Amino acid sequence: VTRAAEELSYVASPEASRLAGGASTRVAVVVPHLSRWFFGALIEGLESVLREADVDVLLYHVGDADDRHHFFARLPARRKVDALVLLGLPVDDDERQRLELMGVQITAVGGQVASYPYVCIDDYVAGRQAVDHLLFLGHRRIGMIAGNDPDQPGWPVAVGRTEAYHAALREAGIPARDELVATVDWGGDLGAQAMDRLLSQREPPTAVYAHSDELAVGAMRTIRRAGLDVPGDISVIGIDDHPVSELLDLTTVRQPVRDQGVVAAQNLLCRLRGEHADDAVTLPTQLVVRRSTSPPRPRPDVAGRPT
Amino acid sequence: VTRAAEELSYVASPEASRLAGGASTRVAVVVPHLSRWFFGALIEGLESVLREADVDVLLYHVGDADDRHHFFARLPARRKVDALVLLGLPVDDDERQRLELMGVQITAVGGQVASYPYVCIDDYVAGRQAVDHLLFLGHRRIGMIAGNDPDQPGWPVAVGRTEAYHAALREAGIPARDELVATVDWGGDLGAQAMDRLLSQREPPTAVYAHSDELAVGAMRTIRRAGLDVPGDISVIGIDDHPVSELLDLTTVRQPVRDQGVVAAQNLLCRLRGEHADDAVTLPTQLVVRRSTSPPRPRPDVAGRPT
Numbered sequence: 001v002t003r004a005a006e007e008l009s010y011v012a013s014p015e016a017s018r019l020a021g022g023a024s025t026r027v028a029v030v031v032p033h034l035s036r037w038f039f040g041a042l043i044e045g046l047e048s049v050l051r052e053a054d055v056d057v058l059l060y061h062v063g064d065a066d067d068r069h070h071f072f073a074r075l076p077a078r079r080k081v082d083a084l085v086l087l088g089l090p091v092d093d094d095e096r097q098r099l100e101l102m103g104v105q106i107t108a109v110g111g112q113v114a115s116y117p118y119v120c121i122d123d124y125v126a127g128r129q130a131v132d133h134l135l136f137l138g139h140r141r142i143g144m145i146a147g148n149d150p151d152q153p154g155w156p157v158a159v160g161r162t163e164a165y166h167a168a169l170r171e172a173g174i175p176a177r178d179e180l181v182a183t184v185d186w187g188g189d190l191g192a193q194a195m196d197r198l199l200s201q202r203e204p205p206t207a208v209y210a211h212s213d214e215l216a217v218g219a220m221r222t223i224r225r226a227g228l229d230v231p232g233d234i235s236v237i238g239i240d241d242h243p244v245s246e247l248l249d250l251t252t253v254r255q256p257v258r259d260q261g262v263v264a265a266q267n268l269l270c271r272l273r274g275e276h277a278d279d280a281v282t283l284p285t286q287l288v289v290r291r292s293t294s295p296p297r298p299r300p301d302v303a304g305r306p307t
Numbered sequence: 308v309t310r311a312a313e314e315l316s317y318v319a320s321p322e323a324s325r326l327a328g329g330a331s332t333r334v335a336v337v338v339p340h341l342s343r344w345f346f347g348a349l350i351e352g353l354e355s356v357l358r359e360a361d362v363d364v365l366l367y368h369v370g371d372a373d374d375r376h377h378f379f380a381r382l383p384a385r386r387k388v389d390a391l392v393l394l395g396l397p398v399d400d401d402e403r404q405r406l407e408l409m410g411v412q413i414t415a416v417g418g419q420v421a422s423y424p425y426v427c428i429d430d431y432v433a434g435r436q437a438v439d440h441l442l443f444l445g446h447r448r449i450g451m452i453a454g455n456d457p458d459q460p461g462w463p464v465a466v467g468r469t470e471a472y473h474a475a476l477r478e479a480g481i482p483a484r485d486e487l488v489a490t491v492d493w494g495g496d497l498g499a500q501a502m503d504r505l506l507s508q509r510e511p512p513t514a515v516y517a518h519s520d521e522l523a524v525g526a527m528r529t530i531r532r533a534g535l536d537v538p539g540d541i542s543v544i545g546i547d548d549h550p551v552s553e554l555l556d557l558t559t560v561r562q563p564v565r566d567q568g569v570v571a572a573q574n575l576l577c578r579l580r581g582e583h584a585d586d587a588v589t590l591p592t593q594l595v596v597r598r599s600t601s602p603p604r605p606r607p608d609v610a611g612r613p614t
Contacts, residue, residue, distance in 0.1 A: 029366070034351040035550075035565070040342035047341065047368045059336070059364045061354045070358075188554045221554045243342075244551050247495045247528045258342070 025272065026056040026080070030071065031087040032152070034061050036186075036214075037242055038257055042087050042110055045261020053269055062089065065151050072098050083268055086113050090152050105271050109264040110257075111157045117271070117279040119264040121255045123157050126285040127164025127209075129253045130237045133287055134207040135172050138295045139235065142169065143205030145194040145215045147186040161211045161239065180205050184215070191218025199226055206234060206296040213238035213245045213252050220248065220292065231294040241288055249291040256283050332579065333363040333387070337378065338394040339459070341368050343493075343521075344549055345564055349394050349417055352568020360576055369396065372458050379405050390575055393420050397459050412578050416571040417564075418464045424578070424586040426571040428562045430464050433592040434471025434516070436560045437544045440594055441514040442479050445602045446542065449476065450512030452501040452522045454493040468518045468546065487512050491522070498525025506533055513541060513603040520545035520552045520559050527555065527599065538601040548595055556598040563590050 027050055033039045047057050058081060062068045072095045083105035091099065096114050099106055108118040134142050144165045147158050166176060179201055182194035191210060198204055199222065210216035216238030223234050230236055238245065241254035260283055267277035334357055340346050354364050365388060369375045379402045390412035398406065403421050406413055415425040441449050451472045454465050473483060486508055489501035498517060505511055506529065517523035523545030530541050537543055545552065548561035567590055574584035 034354065035344055035347035037342055037344065037347075040344075040347045043366070044341040044368060047366060048370075051368065057366045059350070059354060059366045061351060061358065063355075074361075188550060192554065217551065217554050221556075243495060244524065247499065247524050248555075249528075 024054070024056055025082050026058055027268065028058045028060055028081040028084045029087060030060045030062060030084060030089055032062055032089050032149070038110070038212075038240065039087055041257040042261040045258040045263075046085060046087075046109070046265045047261075049262055049265035049269070055269070068095070068151070083107065083272060085109060085264060085268065086116070088155075088157070089113065090155050105268060107264050107268050107271075109260050111155065117267065117277070119260045119267065119281040119283065120157075121260070121285050122282050123160030124164045124167075126239050126253045126255060127161040127211075128168055129285060129287045130209050130239060131165050131168035133251070133289075133293065134209060134235060134237060135168060137207070137235065137293060139205075139207040140172075140174055140296075141180065141203065141205045141207070142174075143180040143182070143198045143208040145191055145198075145208060145210040145219055146181060146183040147211035147215060148183050149185055158211060165209060186212060186214065188214040188218040191215030192222045193218070195219035195222035199223070204234065207231075207293070208234060208236050210236065210238045213240040213242035213250060216250055216252070216292075217242075217244065217248060220250070230292050232297055235293040235296070237293055239285075245288075245290070251290045251293040252288050253285050254288045255285045259283055331361070331363055332389050333365055334575065335365045335367055335388040335391045336394060337367045337369055337391060337396055339369055339396050339456070345417070345519075345547065346394055348564040349568040352565035352570075353392060353394075353416070353572045354568075356569050356572035356576070362576070375402070375458070390414065390579060392416060392571060392575065393423070395462075395464070396420065397462050412575060414571050414575050414578075416567050418462065424574065424584070426567045426574065426588040426590065427464075428567070428592050429589050430467030431471045431474075433546050433560045433562060434468040434518075435475055436592060436594045437516050437546060438472050438475035440558070440596075440600065441516060441542060441544060442475060444514070444542065444600060446512075446514040447479075447481055447603075448487065448510065448512045448514070449481075450487040450489070450505045450515045452498055452505070452515060452517040452526055453488060453490040454518035454522060455490045456492055465518060472516060493519060493521065495521040495525040498522030499529045500525070502526035502529035506530070511541065514600070515541060515543050517543065517545045520547040520549035520557060523557055523559070523599075524549075524551065524555060527557070537599050539604055542600040542603070544600055546592075552595075552597070558597045558600040559595050560592050561595050562592045566590055 029043060029046060031039050050057050060071055062071045081104060086108045088110040090113055106116045108116045111120050112118045131142065146162050149155060169176060182197045184190035184194045191214060198208065208219055210219055216236050220230050220236050223230050228234060238250055238252040241252050245252050263281055270277035336350060336353060338346050357364050367378055369378045388411060393415045395417040397420055413423045415423045418427050419425045438449065453469050456462060476483060489504045491497035491501045498521060505515065515526055517526055523543050527537050527543050530537050535541060545557055545559040548559050552559050570588055577584035
């Protein structure tokens with residue numbers, strides 16, 4: 001019965017006419033994390049453009065699988081929004097069907113989702129910029145701390161950044177070693193734990209590529225607590241250019257986060273007005289060299305041994 | 308003419324009847340910063356309770372004085388919200404009058420505003436916990452990095468944290484020294500600049516109390532770049548317990564940020580239902596000792612000299 005009622009409510013509320021009718025336009029922003037810088041900066045960009053256009057921004061935080069079910073089952077249909085922006089949030093087939101029944105504009109930001117228009121970075125390129133920098137510096141034993149949200153398996157952001165690592169090593173003729181990869185949920189404290197794992201080997205990596213700056217910051221803490229030097233003993237590189245990275249001298253690959261929100265909102269407004277907008281926008285990333293990376297220092301105990 | 312129209316629209320849209328009428332309840336969340344952890348965590352707490360109650364959350368980011376004018380002049384009246392939550396956002400007399408003409412519930416979170424119901428911490432107590440800890444460790448030359456948003460002069464959060472510093476020193480019989488206080492806008496890079504100023508003296512402080520962890524993190528960078536040790540040469544303490552603080556071993560005074568959002572939303576829902584809720588809620592803070600503070604190390608060149 002509940003399911004039937006839910007489905008009915010979807011069919012009963014297409015909202016494409018709001019814009020034309022002069023009623024206030026409303027955009028739902030759906031986000032998995034609010035207290036992380038990345039998502040706050042994305043929302044800041046989105047909101048600045050939408051507010052300027054006098055559009056209402058409705059915020060939906062869907063933190064875990066339960067939240068997501070609740071959201072997809074109930075909220076959008078009742079609230080009569082004109083468009084929906086998914087921030088770093090993948091959807092499964094069932095959820096996609098529900099979204100499409102709403103008949104509203106859907107946009108993805110900070111990661112591609114299904115076949116919806118998107119604005120994001122090229123995660124493979126960003127990852128290559130990071131790993132290629134470590135290879136250029138002369139590192140051959142390169143570890144990876146990979147981000148993985150258990151509620152979002154197969155998230156293309158993580159997939160692209162992981163592929164970049166394997167491709168860069170392969171091209172450099174370096175065999176893959178499973179023990180040099182630690183996969184954890186996103187978040188600084190988990191980066192610290194991942195680094196614990198990488199250090200619990202007889203020959204730890206001389207450089208670590210982390211999928212995000214927060215993971216990299218956690219890794220740096222573990223390295224320093226072990227009495228080792230960054231970058232003297234182990235180089236660390238992240239992706240993001242989080243505000244804290246400049247303060248910690250973390251070498252990273254900068255992505256324009258606020259701008260992704262701005263462009264997504266601009267394109268969404270175009271589509272709502274019936275104008276053309278690019279469906280696939282990829283903003284460029286760039287290496288920012290600071291002091292957490294350097295060429296590897298030969299270690300007396302392993303010098304000359306093949307890696 | 309614009310002003311008259313604006314004022315008319317205010318009077319024309321009191322919205323107290325929405326709840327009773329069964330229409331969806333809508334709460335406007337007004338916030339000066341979205342990409343800072345503090346505000347993201349507050350919104351996360353608010354949103355979790357409001358979503359559970361099936362309330363729509365409309366987000367308004369008002370970053371500077373222009374945004375604020377725009378917001379207060381136009382948005383609330385047109386959008387017909389049932390309540391408004393001010394997150395760390397002071398209002399002047401004119402803005403207060405406009406808010407009151409709307410006739411909706413107003414709540415402040417993360418700082419007291421006018422005479423609206425609020426949920427926050429006691430900033431004086433938090434500041435005393437920080438400065439008293441430095442005094443207990445034996446510091447007598449204590450610097451302060453004070454936060455000050457130029458768009459929000461007289462913000463009670465900064466006032467309370469500043470008063471705590473002066474009162475603690477006074478009680479300890481230590482004369483105030485203007486050159487030990489650096490006031491900057493909130494933000495890590497500005498904490499670094501403030502520390503530059505504190506270090507440009509013949510006798511810098513042996514300990515620094517920063518109004519926030521982000522300011523403290525910036526200060527630590529400057530200290531380390533000067534070739535000095537934290538806490539060996541200079542102790543640093545902040546306020547917040549920002550997620551990065553644990554990773555950086557920063558001693559701080561923890562405030563429950565998400566909880567402030569949760570309690571504010573719960574109390575707001577009570578008021579919207581006509582039930583009683585406390586108008587003044589102060590949540591406790593606590594010292595979190597990590598490795599950025601220690602007793603002062605006697606310096607050869609100043610030993611024995613009165614401070």
